Amino acid sequence: MKIGETIQVAFGSLRANRLRSALTVLGIVIGIFSIISVSTVIAMLQRSIEDGVSDLSKNTFQVQKWPAIHTGRISEKIWNRQDITIDHFNQLRARLPEAKYMAAQMWRGGQKVKSEWVSTNPNISIGGITPEAVPTSAWEIGEGRNINQNDLDYATKVCLLGDELAQKLFKSINPIGQEVRVAGMRLKVVGVFAPRGQLFGESRDNFMAVPLTTFQNEYGKYRRSIDIVIMSHGKQDYNDTIEATIGALRAIRRVPANEDNDFEIVSNESLISQLNSMTQGIKVGSVVVALIALLAAGVGIMNIMLVSVTERTREIGIRKALGAKRRTILLQFLIEAITLCQFGGIIGIIFGVLTGNLVGMQLNAPPIFPMDWIIAGIMMCVFVGVIFGTGPAYKAARLDPIEALRYE
């Protein structure tokens, strides 16, 4: 008997018992549905976290004094690290041809910005930057110009405004060339960033940037560490660039060979992997709970297949008497079980992805089509079919044809 014929027989028997097949399939549908919907929601949340974890653009990493995520108290060793200074930045820049862009920046939050007419709430972040911070942070200049080396060298009183801040301060007036006041500074607006939109309901356009030197003149230069952001030329030399940076910076900061780095390298990957390890527990837990329903469905399949074998004892007897091999019978029932599972699995996947996306949308996450989980779902169906179908199929295959024919 050919495989094609086996499949036909399996389908025939499924069609003959419509109600029974439908109920069995429903069990699998629910099992797969629960797994796929849960994992879709998790995947959506995770992606929105990954998107938002950092404003860095591709192939970019950051060098800073403090670890990005830490729990508990920061150890004294970290407290005692020397600050990263502009001097370090300049030396690093001279030594590092691997970097495509390299920028230094410092931030200060909670600033109140005033224009001639309006003053904002004191919740504006202000960054002291070097010109190349615009590409490394994936910002774009919407109007006007970026700050330049001249601004940096002479600490000119100029600034760039985030889109939302510019709207707030200047409404319908063109902000370029206007004056704003922050802390003790009077700054001329030379450019406005292109809007970047919201993330987790927080605006990302509510900030402004000034030349790093201007920033340091106002807020202080000493006992403050700057962050260095570096973009490599491409993905392939990303890791090389990190290595080169570590080497160069160790030399610049005169770290002895037997000591650990006295700075941190923060990349999107390292942030994401730290976040992942934090959410690992939730992920595993919810998938395990969702698996329980699939287990119950598998038991249902086994039961129905046993019934099916008992009902068709005579059929099996006849087929064996006519020369069907054990293998053929085994395959017939196994394929029946797998078909049931597969059918339920596909329906379950469709509903699961839809529901997961609906729930995810309520949480403001972008929609997702979790290919890996869909493949996993289909594999699970085959797996469940084989695991729970083998018992009954083996029982059928082992029947003695004489006994089976005599069965009433």
Next chain:
Amino acid sequence: MNRYWFELKEGVLFSLKAIRVNKIRAMLTTLGIIIGICSVSLMSTAIKGMDKAFQEGISALGSDNIYVSKWPWFDDHEWWRIRRRPNITVQDFDKFQSLAKKPIAMAPTIISMCKLQYNDSYIESALITGTTAEYVKTTNFEFASGCFMTGIETDGARNVAVIGHDVSENLFKFVNPINQEIEMNGVKFKIVGVLKKMGSNLLGGFNPDNQVYIPLGSAYRYFVHRFRSIDIVVRAANTAMVKETAEEAEEVMRRVRSLKYNEENNFAVNQQEGLTSRFDKVVMVIKIVGFFITGLSLLVGAIGIMNIMFVSVKERTKEIGIRKAIGAKRRTILTQFLSEAALICLMGGLIGLGLAVLASIALDKVLPTSIQVDTILIAIFISLITGVVSGFIPAYSAAKMDPVDALRYE
């Protein structure tokens, strides 16, 4: 009435026999229900355990407490305006204390963190609370040994400390902590009391287990900047008085601050209600998601039962025909198949519960769980209902069979 009883009895006997004949089938069907009931009751136990831990934690801190602070607990919009509020000072507290009549106890508190050390063992960062002797009256603290600081000790800002259970576990393995000296950021403090374990990790900073209580004056001297705002803990006489006491606290604080009638409060009166309702919201989400997912597995079990009952009805078509031909009523047939479904479910429910009890004993190490009587009753009830609901359609289809057709069935 007697007839019904007889029919029910006979139905149960029939179904017991049917179950015994198809042992494997009944076992597999039961397994579906076992999985469902076990996961649902485990989920409810876990949620109850969380609730219980939270409630216990709250009641250890005193459930009728009101906190007068600079910052509201759950409303940090426009923080730049709240930031400008004057700090609550010890002088404010003194005035408050002399004016407030309704509270049965009140105490100033200030929180900081420091490193604790005793010989070789140390805690890198422990929460310390500076307060007065009256603080213990705002809580329901129980002491494993020693007692709280006395008025003399707190007024004189002596270097004495009361430590929570976890702190004592971590620092003192084999020594009785009472009268030992620990170093807090290098300053020596004598331990006068150790608390019993009573808090809950769900409460974060409100967990007394990992706190150290010292006199307010000592906290100011060693750990806290002079210009930090204190919190005033106020205990109402009982739960019914909480609202009144909170209102009085607001009025009194306005007098302390000499606010005019048209000025806004420049302080916040925080109630635990806020904390509880926050927690309830989180629990609600967990409940919905948890019961939805575990409920699905019960549903799958129910579908399995329905399926098997259909098979069972079909297999016994002839039997049904004969019984009907010799005078069995629809009701009788219905009872027979319904009781079969209900019995299978009940068995599954009981076994599932047994497994859940075992699992919850294991779980007890993480959460203070214990399966309650009501959980057991509800689980049994649910399993019965599942059986009846999922068995109804097959049983009904059996009951309404035409005896002639049924007898002719091959």
